[in-house]
Amino acid sequence: MHTGKAVFRDSRLRHRPGGANVVLAVTGALVVMTRAAAGQDTTSTARLPTVQVTVTREAARSPLELPYAISVTQPDSLRPGARQLALDELLLLIPGIAVANRNNPTQDPRITIRGFGARSAFGVRGVRVLRDGIPLTLPDGQTPVDYIDLESVGSIEVIRGAASSLYGNASGGVIDLRTEAPPPVPFGASVRASGGSYAMKRLHGTVGGTSDPFSYQASVTRTEMDGFRDYSRQRTTHALARAELQRGPMTWSLQGIGFDMPVAENPGALTAAQFAANPRAAEANTVRTHARKDVRQGQLSLLAAHRGERGQLSASLYGGARDLYNPLAFAIVAVDRLSYGTAIRATLAPSSLPGGSHRISAGLDAQRQEDDRERFANCNNGPNPISPLCSPAGSERGALRQSQREIVTGIGAYLRDEVELNDWLTLSGGVRADFTAFEVEDRFTAGGDPDDSGERTLPALSPMIGLVARPGALVSLYASVSSSFETPTATEMGNQPDGSAGINPDLDAQRALSYEIGAKGFFLPAIAYDGAIFFTRVRDELIPFETPDGSGRRYFRNAGRTERRGVELGLRAEAGPVRAGLSYSYADYEFTDYRVVTGTTTTVYDGKRIPGIPVHQAQASLAWVGSTLHGTVEGVTASRTLVDDANSASAAGYGIVNLRLGGRVMVHALGRIEPVIGVQNLLDRTYVGSVSVNAAPAFGRYYEPAPGRTLFAGLTLAR
Numbered sequence: 191m192h193t194g195k196a197v198f199r200d201s202r203l204r205h206r207p208g209g210a211n212v213v214l215a216v217t218g219a220l221v222v223m224t225r226a227a228a229g230q231d232t233t234s235t236a237r238l239p240t241v242q243v244t245v246t247r248e249a250a251r252s253p254l255e256l257p258y259a260i261s262v263t264q265p266d267s268l269r270p271g272a273r274q275l276a277l278d279e280l281l282l283l284i285p286g287i288a289v290a291n292r293n294n295p296t297q298d299p300r301i302t303i304r305g306f307g308a309r310s311a312f313g314v315r316g317v318r319v320l321r322d323g324i325p326l327t328l329p330d331g332q333t334p335v336d337y338i339d340l341e342s343v344g345s346i347e348v349i350r351g352a353a354s355s356l357y358g359n360a361s362g363g364v365i366d367l368r369t370e371a372p373p374p375v376p377f378g379a380s381v382r383a384s385g386g387s388y389a390m391k392r393l394h395g396t397v398g399g400t401s402d403p404f405s406y407q408a409s410v411t412r413t414e415m416d417g418f419r420d421y422s423r424q425r426t427t428h429a430l431a432r433a434e435l436q437r438g439p440m441t442w443s444l445q446g447i448g449f450d451m452p453v454a455e456n457p458g459a460l461t462a463a464q465f466a467a468n469p470r471a472a473e474a475n476t477v478r479t480h481a482r483k484d485v486r487q488g489q490l491s492l493l494a495a496h497r498g499e500r501g502q503l504s505a506s507l508y509g510g511a512r513d514l515y516n517p518l519a520f521a522i523v524a525v526d527r528l529s530y531g532t533a534i535r536a537t538l539a540p541s542s543l544p545g546g547s548h549r550i551s552a553g554l555d556a557q558r559q560e561d562d563r564e565r566f567a568n569c570n571n572g573p574n575p576i577s578p579l580c581s582p583a584g585s586e587r588g589a590l591r592q593s594q595r596e597i598v599t600g601i602g603a604y605l606r607d608e609v610e611l612n613d614w615l616t617l618s619g620g621v622r623a624d625f626t627a628f629e630v631e632d633r634f635t636a637g638g639d640p641d642d643s644g645e646r647t648l649p650a651l652s653p654m655i656g657l658v659a660r661p662g663a664l665v666s667l668y669a670s671v672s673s674s675f676e677t678p679t680a681t682e683m684g685n686q687p688d689g690s691a692g693i694n695p696d697l698d699a700q701r702a703l704s705y706e707i708g709a710k711g712f713f714l715p716a717i718a719y720d721g722a723i724f725f726t727r728v729r730d731e732l733i734p735f736e737t738p739d740g741s742g743r744r745y746f747r748n749a750g751r752t753e754r755r756g757v758e759l760g761l762r763a764e765a766g767p768v769r770a771g772l773s774y775s776y777a778d779y780e781f782t783d784y785r786v787v788t789g790t791t792t793t794v795y796d797g798k799r800i801p802g803i804p805v806h807q808a809q810a811s812l813a814w815v816g817s818t819l820h821g822t823v824e825g826v827t828a829s830r831t832l833v834d835d836a837n838s839a840s841a842a843g844y845g846i847v848n849l850r851l852g853g854r855v856m857v858h859a860l861g862r863i864e865p866v867i868g869v870q871n872l873l874d875r876t877y878v879g880s881v882s883v884n885a886a887p888a889f890g891r892y893y894e895p896a897p898g899r900t901l902f903a904g905l906t907l908a909r
Contacts, residue, residue, distance in 0.1 A: 241262050242262075243262055244323060244368075245364055246356070247356050247357075247553065248537040254658075254660070254666035254711060255616070255666070256618075256668075257618050258350075258351065258353065258670070259286065259350040260347070260348065261347075261348045261720060262348075263281075263284060263346050265280045265343075267769075268283070268769055269282065269771070269822050269824065270815060270822060270850070271820065271822055271852040271866040271868060273386075273868070273904075274340045274343070275340065276299065278291045278299055281348075282824065282826070283760065283771040283773045283811060284348055284760070284773060285350075285722075285758035285760040285773040285775050286304055286350040286363075286722070286756065286758040287348065287350070287775075288302040288308075288777070288803055288804065288828075289301050290302070290802070290831075290879060290881070290894075291896065293418055293897060294456060294457060295417065295455065296312075296454045296481070297456070298312060298313050298333075299880075301335075304351055304363065304756055304777070305756075305803055306360075306702075307362065307363075309733060309746075311734060313334045314332070314334075315332060315676075316331070316360050316676055317360065317361075317362055318353070318360055319333040319365050319366075319367070320364065320365070320366040321338065321367050321445075322366075322432075322445060323506070324506060325557065326338070328557070328559045328598070328679075329531070329557035329559055329599060329626060330600075330679040330683075331359045331360030331678075332360075332681075336426075337447060337449035339409065339411050339428035339447070341394045341396075341428070342370055342396070342407075342409045342430050344371060346365065346368065347368065348363065349364040350363050351672070351706055351724060352652075352704045352726075354624075354650075354654070354672070355620035355654040356604065356606075356622070358602040358624045358650075359600055359624060359675065362676065362702070369407070372398035372432075374400050377397070378399055378908070378909060379395075380395070380906060380907065380908035380909070381396075382394045384902060385902070386900060386903065387418075387899075387900045387901050388416050388417055388418050388900070389415060389416035390413075390414070391415075392412070394409065403435055403437055404434070404435050405433070405434045406433045406434070407430075408429075409431075410427070411429075413425070413427075413428075418897035418900075419457040419469075419895065420470055420472040421456070421476070421477050422455050422456075422472070423453055423454075424454050425451065425453040426454075428447075428449055429446075429447070430445070430446070430448075431446045439496050439497050442492075442494050443491075443493040444492050445491050445493075446489070446490050446491075447489040447490075447510075448487070448488050449485065449486065450485075450486050451486075453482070453484070454483040455482045456476050456482055456518075457473060459885060459891040459893055460891060460893045461889065461891055461892075462890065464893075465895055473891060479518070479571060480568075481518055484516075486513045488510055489508065489509070490508065490510065491507065492506065500538065500541070501536065502536070503535075503536045503537075504534075504536075505533065505534045506532065507530075508531055508532075509530030510530070511527065512526075512527040513526055514526075514527070521566065522565065522566040522586070522588075523564070523565050524564045524566070525561050526561070527559060528559070530558060533553065534554050535552065535553030536551070536553070537549065537550070537551045538551075545609055547610040548607055548609055548610075550608075551606045551607075554602070555601070555603075556600070556601050557599070557601075558597070558599045559596075559598045559680070560595065561680060562595055563592070563595070563596055564590060564592065565590075565592035566587045566588050566589065566591060567588030567589050569585055569587065569588040570586050593634040594633055594634065595630070595633065596630055596631075597631075598628055598680050599626070600624065601624070602622055602624040604620060605620060605622075606618065606620030606621075614660045614661060616660075618657070619653075619654070619656075620653070620654050621653045622651075623651050623652075624652070625650075626677045626699075627645070627647045627648075628645065628647070628648075628683055628693055629644075630644050630684065648699045650701070653672075653673060654673065655671055655672075656672070657669050657670070662711075664711045665709070665711040666711050667707075667709050668707070668708050670705075670706050671706075672704050673701065673704070674701070674704070675700065675702070678697050678746060683697055697732075697746060698748055700730045700748070701728070701729055701730060702727065703726065703727050706723070708720075709721050709722075716764045717761070717763045718762045719759075719760065720758075720760040721757075721758065721759045721760070722758045723757050724755070726753070726754040726756075727754075728751070728752045728753075728754070729750070730749070731751075731752045731781075732748060733749050733835065733884070734746055734883055735747065749784040749795075750781075750783035750785065751781070752780065752782060752784070752800060753780060753782050755778040756776055757775070757776040758774070758776075759772075760772070761773075768812070768813070768814055769812075770811065770812050771809075772808075772810045772811075774806075774808045774809075775807045777804065777805055778799075778805060779800040780797060780800060781796055781797065781798050781799075782797075793836075795836065799832055801834055801883050802832070803831065804830065804843065805829050806827075806843075807827070807829070808827050809827075810824070817854075819852070819853045820852050820853065820854075822849070823847065823849050824849075825845065825846070826845070827845035830842055831878070834883065834892070836887075839890070841878035841892070841893060844877035846871045846873065847871070848868065848869065848871070849868060849869050850866060850867070850868035852866030852868075853866075861909035862906075862908040863905070864905070864906040864907075866903065866904045866905075867904075868901075869899060871897060874898045874899035875898070877896050878893045878894060878896065879895065880896075881893060
């Protein structure tokens with residue numbers, strides 16, 4: 191059993207022969223391109239492209255028409271040469287989003303939109319994630335994002351704030367990852383090889399083409415990394431295939447996703463003293479128990495859409511399976527998951543309704559997940575395995591401790607109407623009704639163990655109203671009042687502090703009411719802006735905590751009330767070859783009514799800040815994009831991040847700088863060659879990239895370190 195590093199790692203690529211070869215090849219190509227770029231014309235003016243979004247659950251719309259804070263980004267266009275290795279890199283410059291990269295291959299990044307999702311221990315919570323309009327978020331509100339192939343993402347659409355009138359459970363925000371369009375030729379292909387610090391090796395290949403009325407694309411990405419920290423190896427393979435057929439007003443889209451991660455080691459979180467002594471260290475208990483994850487997943491979806499002069503109708507079917515083997519410090523968890531769903535939606539623009547021009551949207555969503563979950567004793571515990579659960583000795587997986595079938599079903603219907611009151615004022619109103627049902631079938635009743643089977647249904651009604659004013663063609667002012675809800679996940683509902691299985695009868699869904707005003711538009715065709723101010727009240731906030739035994743197992747409870755006040759600002763500008771972006775987020779989130787009773791002791795957290803989110807966060811980028819060469823510098827800074835509800839400790843604030851240089855040249859025999867070389871964390875800052883919120887206070891393992899200076903290089907060949 192592997193419990194440590196197999197290869198000596200150093201952040202300097204000269205200690206990695208394969209990585210050094212990539213760097214030398216890329217550097218040579220850039221030198222040639224620098225000479226070719228001399229004298230190139232960069233005097234052309236720039237104009238930001240017309241932005242359209244489909245995250246509105248209908249035909250593409252301009253964000254200026256809608257009473258939401260909506261962002262659209264094409265990461266490789268504004269900030270060329272990105273590694274496309276993690277979601278925090280792709281979501282850079284979007285205000286209101288905080289992405290904590292845990293640098294732990296067994297745990298997804300913590301994505302927070304306006305504080306929703308801050309409590310996540312694994313996966314993404316509080317935020318709906320889509321791929322080309324198809325939900326990746328499960329009906330219980332959890333989203334595993336490890337199986338998303340980031341190399342194939344061409345653009346990202348984000349709704350910040352409550353969007354339950356559109357999407358239902360866990361929609362504090364919505365992120366739709368759109369696949370890059372296939373090349374406009376019958377056949378095109380590319381291959382990209384990259385390498386870098388910490389034994390990172392990545393190979394991505396894609397083919398695709400367009401021949402009306404048919405288009406197709408397929409890609410495969412293989413990644414191997416030893417990781418910045420000890421005991422953090424990762425091996426993944428992503429695959430995606432997509433085909434689209436357009437015949438008249440009809441469009442048919444078929445998409446398949448495949449994922450294999452046989453190796454993903456869990457370095458755990460560190461105490462403050464451990465972080466100060468060696469931020470690359472792994473937590474000893476996770477190494478001793480061989481904590482890790484082995485995952486395989488596949489998903490298939492079919493979408494059909496019909497667009498007419500006065501409306502559109504669309505329907506989708508999707509389904510997938512996930513196989514998880516997950517040794518943890520306290521147990522070994524095995525889950526076989528089947529998930530599937532359907533969505534039907536229609537948009538009409540009737541001409542005979544009073545009050546102005548109407549745009550009516552209606553839809554029905556249905557999702558279901560079925561988990562076969564088993565929990566075994568973890569016998570990777572050194573010389574003192576637990577007995578008799580680990581008898582006979584020598585096996586990793588000990589006695590069966592839990593076996594149950596967990597079923598979650600979500601059904602939601604919504605109706606929305608937009609009324610153009612006059613040429614510059616539009617009123618929107620909508621409502622959505624949801625029912626989320628949890629069912630547990632207990633199959634472990636040996637030895638007198640009680641039957642913990644049960645059922646629970648959590649209903650929710652989510653209304654919204656919004657007003658959009660258009661005083662000019664390039665200006666949009668809006669105000670909205672909207673609601674959202676978030677249920678516990680199946681795991682959160684089943685983990686009870688008293689040790690019993692089944693469904694927690696005391697854990698409720700959290701509900702939020704948000705007020706928002708904002709402005710968006712263009713100062714000039716080359717300068718876009720997006721600003722919002724919001725206030726949100728949440729009741730029954732779902733809060734994670736750990737028991738004092740230090741096992742690492744997390745449980746959940748409801749807080750009374752929280753309030754969130756925030757300001758968001760985003761700017762984007764283009765002038766000739768220069769492209770710049772800036773975002774700032776202010777997050778003042780606090781508990782207003784939160785008391786925890788432990789025995790005869792009552793602890794009051796009123797006035798404490800919600801942990802896991804920096805109050806201030808700013809991000810900026812400046813790029814020069816010529817016809818042959820491009821260069822990008824990025825800056826990211828954040829204030830300190832509190833680690834627990836008591837606000838007893840925090841991770842210090844930080845500021846880092848990233849730098850990239852790349853190019854593009856056409857070679858007749860080879861096609862297009864695109865080298866890139868870059869440095870993440872150029873100044874080699876030591877900082878905490880993520881915190882484990884409310885970890886057991888007796889142990890204080892809150893801190894998840896971020897990598898130091900990281901070098902990488904890549905070379906793309908395309909025809």
